[in-house]
Amino acid sequence: MRIAMLTPAPDYVGEWDWAFDIEAKALRASGADVVAVPWTELDGPNGFDLVLPLVTWGYHLRLPEWMTLLDRAEAGGWPMLNPPALLRWNSDKAYLAELGAKGIASVPTLEVDHLNEAALTAAHGVLGSDELVIKPPVSAGAWGTYRLGKGEPVPAEVHGQRMLIQPWLPSVVSEGEYSLILFGGRFSHSVAKRPRSGDFRVQPDHGGSTEPCALPEGAMALAEAALAAAPALATYARVDLIRGPDGALQLMELELIEPALFLHCVPDAKARFAQAILTARPA
Numbered sequence: 270m271r272i273a274m275l276t277p278a279p280d281y282v283g284e285w286d287w288a289f290d291i292e293a294k295a296l297r298a299s300g301a302d303v304v305a306v307p308w309t310e311l312d313g314p315n316g317f318d319l320v321l322p323l324v325t326w327g328y329h330l331r332l333p334e335w336m337t338l339l340d341r342a343e344a345g346g347w348p349m350l351n352p353p354a355l356l357r358w359n360s361d362k363a364y365l366a367e368l369g370a371k372g373i374a375s376v377p378t379l380e381v382d383h384l385n386e387a388a389l390t391a392a393h394g395v396l397g398s399d400e401l402v403i404k405p406p407v408s409a410g411a412w413g414t415y416r417l418g419k420g421e422p423v424p425a426e427v428h429g430q431r432m433l434i435q436p437w438l439p440s441v442v443s444e445g446e447y448s449l450i451l452f453g454g455r456f457s458h459s460v461a462k463r464p465r466s467g468d469f470r471v472q473p474d475h476g477g478s479t480e481p482c483a484l485p486e487g488a489m490a491l492a493e494a495a496l497a498a499a500p501a502l503a504t505y506a507r508v509d510l511i512r513g514p515d516g517a518l519q520l521m522e523l524e525l526i527e528p529a530l531f532l533h534c535v536p537d538a539k540a541r542f543a544q545a546i547l548t549a550r551p552a
Contacts, residue, residue, distance in 0.1 A: 270301045270547060273317040274324060275308040281327040289324045291532050295539035299547055309334060313345060319551065320349040322356060323505070325527045329407045335360065348551040351525050355501040359525040362406045362433055364499075368520065371498050374491060375520040376435050376511065380406065384423055384432040392434040393419055400437035403427065409527075438519075440512040446521060447485055449492045449508045450530050450538070452545035456492075458535040459484050481534045485510070487518050495520050504549045505530065505542070 274293060277285050293303040304317070308325040320342070328335040336357065343353035351359075358364055362378075369375040377396055381388045384403065392401055404414040405427065415424055416437060445463035449456065458481065465476035492508040507528035509521040532538045 270318045271316065272296060272301050272303045272319045272321055272546075273306045273311065273314070274303050275311060275320065275322045276305045276324045277326045278307055278309040278331065283326065285324050285326050288326075288529060291539070292323055292530070292542070295532060295543045296546060298539070299543040301543075301547060308338065311338065313341075314347050318348060319546070320347055321546065322349065322351075323527055326409065328360070328526070329405075329409050332360070332407055350504045350546065350549055350551055351506075352501050352551065355499060355503060356526050358500050359523060360407060362404070362408070362522065364523065365433070365520070368495060368498055368523075373495050373498055373520055374513075374517060375495075376438065376513070379434040380431070381434065382431050383429050384427060384434075385429065386423060389417065389421075389423060389434070396434070396436045398436035402435045402437055403432050404435070406431060406433050436514075438511055438513060444512055447482065447488060447510045447518070448479075448524075448531065449484070449488055449510070450528075451492065451496070451503070451506045451508070452541050453504055453549065454496070454502065455541075455545075456484075456489060457541045458531070458538050459488070460531045460534050479531060479534065485512075485518060491518055491520060495523055499523065499525070504545055 274289060276289055289305060296303050308322060314320060339353040339357045342349050363380055365375050365378040366380060379392050379395060400416060400418050402416050413427055442464060445461045447459060447461055449459045451457060460479050461482040462477055462479050488510055491510060495508060496503055496506055503525050507524035507530060509524060510518045511521045513519045530542065532542055
């Protein structure tokens with residue numbers, strides 16, 4: 270099988286080889302021919318049996334191009350995993366409110382078209398939280414994400430923009446986030462992600478740490494419910510969970526486009542990943 274694994278645009282600033290290398294190596298060990306292709310330069314399948322958008326980092330900075338690519342892939346019936354319709358849905362974190370409305374236990378999320386101080390004040394009341402987290406609906410790696418207390422101004426970088434507002438959850442510091450990784454709808458492994466001291470962002474780029482962990486009680490049922498409510502089957506998925514004020518787990522994000530899959534954390538994960546990819550049948 271010849272696979273186009275999509276990678277960042279040539280002008281993307283940031284290290285991405287570490288993610289590509291481990292995933293490509295796992296697929297190659299199972300007999301696949303994997304070629305790195307910048308997602309901004311893909312014209313079509315062009316002789317590839319499969320297109321994997323696993324390292325399309327930076328798509329959130331070029332959203333119109335990204336959406337155009339997904340439209341072309343869907344219209345052309347490209348053999349893409351995950352499927353274009355699912356990638357499009359997952360590109361905007363407004364899906365969190367949609368899942369919450371379907372009864373999926375999710376971090377409460379408000380959406381505002383133009384973020385300003387008045388919107389923050391209202392959100393404090395609606396969410397019942399003295400501290401809030403604001404984030405762009407289209408983002409990655411905690412880009413544009415801020416923690417704000419009562420009376421703090423909206424950062425100039427996001428003032429007036431469409432944003433999501435969530436309550437601050439102290440468990441991100443005391444306990445961290447949990448990520449469940451599933452391949453072909455089956456659980457593979459889980460990790461705990463924790464921020465460095467003095468921060469709340471768990472991503473490695475911000476000094477966060479990641480280590481394997483046992484499944485917290487209730488985590489699998491929540492992950493399966495969230496994925497079942499998505500508009501299409503995910504061959505690969507990362508489900509990020511966090512503990513809410515009442516002690517119950519809540520969905521923080523569904524990562525179905527280009528998630529870090531933490532294959533290095535569990536010895537058997539690479540084989541499970543490769544098997545799921547190589548046996549899947551794109552719609």
